[in-house]
Amino acid sequence: MQCIHCGSSAGHSRDNELRTSEWNRLTKRLSEMNCKEITILGGEPFLHPDWFEIAQTIKDYGMRIIIVSNGLIINDAIISQLQKIEPYAIAISIDGGTPETHDTIRQRSGSFQFCMKALQHLQSTNLPSSVITTVNKKNLSELSLLRSHLLNKGCAWQLQLATPLGRFPKELALTQEEFYAAALFIATTRKIYSIKELPIIGAHCFGYNSRFLPNINLLPIWKGCQAGLSVLGVQSDGGVKGCLSLPKKFIEGNIRKNDIFDIWNNPNNFVYNRNFDATTDLNGDCINCRFGKKCKGGCLSVSTALTGKNHGDPYCLSCIEKNFIK
Numbered sequence: 001m002q003c004i005h006c007g008s009s010a011g012h013s014r015d016n017e018l019r020t021s022e023w024n025r026l027t028k029r030l031s032e033m034n035c036k037e038i039t040i041l042g043g044e045p046f047l048h049p050d051w052f053e054i055a056q057t058i059k060d061y062g063m064r065i066i067i068v069s070n071g072l073i074i075n076d077a078i079i080s081q082l083q084k085i086e087p088y089a090i091a092i093s094i095d096g097g098t099p100e101t102h103d104t105i106r107q108r109s110g111s112f113q114f115c116m117k118a119l120q121h122l123q124s125t126n127l128p129s130s131v132i133t134t135v136n137k138k139n140l141s142e143l144s145l146l147r148s149h150l151l152n153k154g155c156a157w158q159l160q161l162a163t164p165l166g167r168f169p170k171e172l173a174l175t176q177e178e179f180y181a182a183a184l185f186i187a188t189t190r191k192i193y194s195i196k197e198l199p200i201i202g203a204h205c206f207g208y209n210s211r212f213l214p215n216i217n218l219l220p221i222w223k224g225c226q227a228g229l230s231v232l233g234v235q236s237d238g239g240v241k242g243c244l245s246l247p248k249k250f251i252e253g254n255i256r257k258n259d260i261f262d263i264w265n266n267p268n269n270f271v272y273n274r275n276f277d278a279t280t281d282l283n284g285d286c287i288n289c290r291f292g293k294k295c296k297g298g299c300l301s302v303s304t305a306l307t308g309k310n311h312g313d314p315y316c317l318s319c320i321e322k323n324f325i326k
Contacts (some may be wrong), residue, residue, distance in 0.1 A: 001044070001070055003095075004172070005134050007165035007245055010043040017236045021048040022255070024057045026234065029260050031061035037088070040243075041068035043236075050082045064088040068132065070246075071118035072111060079125055082086040091130045091158070092119050096138075105138055116149070123154050130156035135182050136172045143185050151198050158218065159186060160203035161315060164303040165247065173306075177324065179315045183207050188218040205299040210317035212249025224296025225291045228252075228270025233261075245301035247309050273301070273309050283312030285319045 002011045017293070018026075030038065038058050045051050045067055065085060071092040082090065092115055096102030099112035106112075122129040129285050131150060139146075143159075150157055159182060164170040176184065186207075187193040189200050204225070215222075227242025227250075234240055238255040239265050252269040253262075263269060272281075278293040283308060286297040297303055298313025306314055 001072065001111065002167075003070075003165075004105055004138075005095075005162040005168040007163070010042070010166075011296050012042065014236050018207050018238050018255075020053060021208060022238070023050075023054045025256065026260060027054070027057045027061055027063075033062060033261060034266065035063055035183060037064040037066065039066040044070050044072065044255050046073050049202055053083045055081075055087070059085045062252065066091065069118070070106070070111070071115035072108070073120060074118040079121060082122075082127055083125060087128065087277060089128045089130050089156075090122055091132050092122075093134070094119075094131050094146065095133055096148065097142030097147075098193060101139050101142055105136075106259070106321065119153070119155060129154070130158060132158050132160065134162045136162040136168075136174060137178070139232040140174065140178055140182060141247050143182070143314075147189060147198065151193065153198075154201045154209055158203055159206065159230060161301050161302060163205075163245075163298075165245065165301070165305050174208050174315075176286065176315060176320050180324075181215060181243070183210075183216060183317055187213045190214070191218070205302050205313075205315065208298055208316050208318060209319050213317060216325055222295060224276070224294065225298070225300040227300055228273045232264065242273065247304060274296070276311070283307065283309040283321075285314050285316070291318060 008192040027038070040051070040055060046069055047055070055067070064171060065087040066089045067087055068091045090219055093117050094102060095105040096112065102115070103109050119129055119131065133146065161179065162168055164173055166193050183202065183206055187200050191200065201218045202216040203218060208214065208222050225243070227246065232240060232242055233244030234255065235244065239251045240255060240260065241250045247267055252266070255263070273296070276296055282292045282297050286292050289295070297311025298316050300310060302315055303310055303313040
């Protein structure tokens with residue numbers, strides 16, 4: 001696929017991708033560092049000829065596995081392999097309430113139907129499934145329709161914000177008012193429907209310190225961006241970031257040159273979060289915010305994508321309420 005919101009501009013194999021043996025060696029080192037969970041994503045993970053070996057290695061080392069897929073090539077053979085590795089979750093990306101919108105965003109005709117069939121296939125075999133929707137101007141108005149497709153289907157639903165990274169054009173990003181509407185949709189859905197009917201959350205980019213809305217974030221308490229604190233990301237070429245949603249300047253090293261243990265424990269790495277100081281590091285409206293010290297300026301990837309600065313995420317419920325709700 002050639003998704004319009006893809007932060008990594010995926011679509012073709014990259015030069016110098018890690019070999020399977022390198023991935024498996026990385027998995028071993030992460031287990032020795034007491035890593036609890038590994039998410040495999042792309043691009044499309046199931047296109048990798050050795051995805052099952054890589055996933056099986058993760059399982060063998062006792063870590064939870066999550067796989068994020070576009071759903072296009074999930075078939076009986078892949079389902080059988082998934083049952084063997086017992087993933088914590090398989091997430092399918094669905095980005096519209098209608099085939100037209102989803103297929104336009106994914107730039108692949110028929111992909112909506114493939115995704116829905118893949119979701120049904122996972123559910124029929126009792127594999128834990130979820131749906132990820134990346135919200136932008138093209139699909140905001142279809143969230144209710146997509147919700148009707150997902151109700152009582154036994155899957156979870158996560159909404160995340162499309163930001164101008166990779167090939168996503170800034171003019172399709174939500175305004176602050178539209179972002180608040182999306183947050184309100186999540187909160188309303190949680191009020192109307194039970195967890196059994198449709199569990200729904202906002203990703204790390206959704207919902208901080210609202211005066212009116214309950215917590216809709218995937219974390220029970222938002223303590224600031226966790227990049228380089230409790231999470232890290234490894235690119236296909238071995239580059240290491242605190243979060244894969246961050247731009248290239250946040251690469252801290254490469255596992256082909258340095259051991260992941262050394263990259264993680266280097267005191268000069270991930271300083272944007274590890275050495276965060278609310279008195280000097282906050283930007284924008286976050287500077288004078290009473291939540292700044294705890295919130296740390298919201299989602300770092302949204303902040304850098306929209307403002308070019310760290311720790312000043314303008315898509316903050318508290319900030320929007322302050323500016324628009326009197």
